Amino acid sequence: MGFLRAGSAGVAAAALLGLLLVAVGVDWDLAEGMRRERFFVLAVDSLFCGWLAALIVAAVCRFSPRLRERSISASFWCAAALALTTWSWIALLPAALLLFFALRGALPALAGRTWPAGALLHLAPLAIFAFYPAESRVIPLQEVALELPSAAAPGPAVSAERPDVLLIVADTLRAEAILDPETPTPHLDALRARGTWAEYALAPCNQTLPSHMVLFTGLDVEQLGMRSNDSRWPKAEQLRSDWRMRTLAERLRDAGWRTAGVAANVLLTSQPQLDRGEQGYADGFELWHGMQRVEVFNVYFAWARKHTLLGRLLPKKAMAFSLTNLLNPREHELVRTHREEGERSVDLALTALEQLHAQPQPGFLFLNLFDPHAPYAAPPPFGGSIADPAAQPVGYPPPPSGELAMRVAAFEAFQRERTGGPREDVDAETAWLRRLYQEEVAYTDAQLGRLFEAVQRKGRPTVIVLLGDHGEAFGEHRNLEHRWTLFEEEIRIPFILAGPGIPEGRQLTQVPELVDATRTLLERLGLDPAGVAGRNVLSSDEAAPRPPLTVMAHRATIRDARWKLIATVSYGEDKEGAVFRQGEYTFKALHLYDLSSDQAERNDLLARALAPEPADALERLTAALRARMDRDQFPLLPYRKATVRQAAALEVLGY
Numbered sequence: 001m002g003f004l005r006a007g008s009a010g011v012a013a014a015a016l017l018g019l020l021l022v023a024v025g026v027d028w029d030l031a032e033g034m035r036r037e038r039f040f041v042l043a044v045d046s047l048f049c050g051w052l053a054a055l056i057v058a059a060v061c062r063f064s065p066r067l068r069e070r071s072i073s074a075s076f077w078c079a080a081a082l083a084l085t086t087w088s089w090i091a092l093l094p095a096a097l098l099l100f101f102a103l104r105g106a107l108p109a110l111a112g113r114t115w116p117a118g119a120l121l122h123l124a125p126l127a128i129f130a131f132y133p134a135e136s137r138v139i140p141l142q143e144v145a146l147e148l149p150s151a152a153a154p155g156p157a158v159s160a161e162r163p164d165v166l167l168i169v170a171d172t173l174r175a176e177a178i179l180d181p182e183t184p185t186p187h188l189d190a191l192r193a194r195g196t197w198a199e200y201a202l203a204p205c206n207q208t209l210p211s212h213m214v215l216f217t218g219l220d221v222e223q224l225g226m227r228s229n230d231s232r233w234p235k236a237e238q239l240r241s242d243w244r245m246r247t248l249a250e251r252l253r254d255a256g257w258r259t260a261g262v263a264a265n266v267l268l269t270s271q272p273q274l275d276r277g278e279q280g281y282a283d284g285f286e287l288w289h290g291m292q293r294v295e296v297f298n299v300y301f302a303w304a305r306k307h308t309l310l311g312r313l314l315p316k317k318a319m320a321f322s323l324t325n326l327l328n329p330r331e332h333e334l335v336r337t338h339r340e341e342g343e344r345s346v347d348l349a350l351t352a353l354e355q356l357h358a359q360p361q362p363g364f365l366f367l368n369l370f371d372p373h374a375p376y377a378a379p380p381p382f383g384g385s386i387a388d389p390a391a392q393p394v395g396y397p398p399p400p401s402g403e404l405a406m407r408v409a410a411f412e413a414f415q416r417e418r419t420g421g422p423r424e425d426v427d428a429e430t431a432w433l434r435r436l437y438q439e440e441v442a443y444t445d446a447q448l449g450r451l452f453e454a455v456q457r458k459g460r461p462t463v464i465v466l467l468g469d470h471g472e473a474f475g476e477h478r479n480l481e482h483r484w485t486l487f488e489e490e491i492r493i494p495f496i497l498a499g500p501g502i503p504e505g506r507q508l509t510q511v512p513e514l515v516d517a518t519r520t521l522l523e524r525l526g527l528d529p530a531g532v533a534g535r536n537v538l539s540s541d542e543a544a545p546r547p548p549l550t551v552m553a554h555r556a557t558i559r560d561a562r563w564k565l566i567a568t569v570s571y572g573e574d575k576e577g578a579v580f581r582q583g584e585y586t587f588k589a590l591h592l593y594d595l596s597s598d599q600a601e602r603n604d605l606l607a608r609a610l611a612p613e614p615a616d617a618l619e620r621l622t623a624a625l626r627a628r629m630d631r632d633q634f635p636l637l638p639y640r641k642a643t644v645r646q647a648a649a650l651e652v653l654g655y
Helices: 002-024 035-061 065-069 071-084 089-103 115-131 186-193 208-217 236-243 248-254 296-307 309-313 316-327 330-338 341-357 401-418 427-458 514-524 612-629 644-652
Strands: 164-170 195-202 258-263 287-290 363-369 462-468 492-498 549-552 555-559 563-570 586-594
Touching: 002 035, 002 071, 002 115, 035 065, 035 071, 035 089, 035 115, 035 296, 035 309, 065 071, 071 089, 164 208, 164 341, 164 427, 186 195, 186 427, 186 462, 186 492, 195 514, 208 248, 208 514, 248 258, 248 363, 248 514, 258 341, 287 341, 296 309, 296 316, 341 363, 341 427, 363 427, 401 427, 427 462, 462 514, 492 514, 555 612, 563 612, 586 612
Parallel strands: 164 363, 164 462, 258 287, 258 363
Antiparallel strands: 195 492, 462 492, 549 555, 555 563, 563 586
């Protein structure tokens, strides 16, 4: 009983010191308070210090009968000394003196009144974990001063012939999402009404980075050789020597436009290995801002390791793993990271726009919005406006945890089906996720409305281009999110152009490609599009467009006005040291669809005997695909291994 009381008294002493540590804010300069996390780790540390002190006193008591009579008091002061040692190096001397006198039994006998409180404090970690609400505020961004550099010399002034340019890519925005009457998108509806638009355009890839690279360079995806966010990557020198590539921003900057870019998707800033000569995204931008968040848990871990005895003794990885999984589960981290992201992105874009508007020359602003990418967690008043929380499928935690739980459940069900398992009913989950996604689309529209209003208020002639980079699947072909297939739901994107010199209320009759936006914009601005692929969708030329190509890892799809072919295209296992050659790939037709009667891609014509007409279509599309792949740069690109930081960034985004 005496040992139990001694340990409890020690817990009380360490807890008192821990509370004082939090109260005075020792070494804590992070804007994000994280009080729950601090109290939790200090409560656990108090248990550790208290019982370690009791063990030390029990060991010394074997040689000191006098101390044995004062073991409870000695444990109290000994635990206080142990807790004090981690405060700072200045506290080491007082802690050593406190420990010395405690083990000599020379300190006041206060512990008899503290051990009951110490016994109760054993429940503190559990109580904090269960009842102390986790921080719900969004994780703060690193503070960066956005400042457009001074112009070397004044250029031609903005005019209807040389207008400002606002280029927007909304990550993961499906083309049909902004045409859905159930999803309020008044600002995009108004933009479409006063511009030229397509029911949908086709992305060159079902992932972010290849699509943005096509848009910025004006090259076809096979000229880049990219397949996915983590695929082989083109070298800047190679693109310039092989294709005489100049980025869109470089072309505008050299023609007198001031250029600025804001990217919410961290991959656009962190993924290229510029020190190895890989082509990046910021070339030509005088101001480029990639949003970086404060790594609040890294700061917290550093604080906990420095100011708790448990943190000093535990291996770093063990402590980080346990605290992350206990206090910062993945769904909580994802929501805190990305909630209200559209608002913060547009705030930064408005800052950059204000600086561009302060210049007499025309300005070019690129904005990458991460919304409506998963997690689907629109803030109020959009959250709950389409997906009624009361109607959430049963068996899942309440929001926001339920969103990730449903995505995981549906994804794993689809994975089991692909490996021979039975078909599982997850229709309720995918339908609910789609409603959450619609709320994100409505939120995105509202944030874009703020940007459009700022442009309109300034009154400068402005060309606005609104695009997506890829789509999103919600179970249409037993897949979720993107990067998995080349079906329509993953590759159809919005395509809207508006502004001076662009016909109003005109819907394109032919399906454009993403790269067409680059060429159309350059020709509208009167700039030389040499070396840029695609076509000008504003041209009166009614000739049939070339068959559009979309790729992913080991797969490609190509189509004409009616037929769509999906095939495997593989040079072999992509590993370090592998030697590939252009044109030496394995090819296999997988699916053939008649899009004129089968937009949902349910009737695979390759699954049954082909009639003469689809057989002819297969032959034509196969030839067109081989012609495009003849200049595929993938086998000429060196093997690429992502850094630890890049791999972590991809993992956080779900790749």
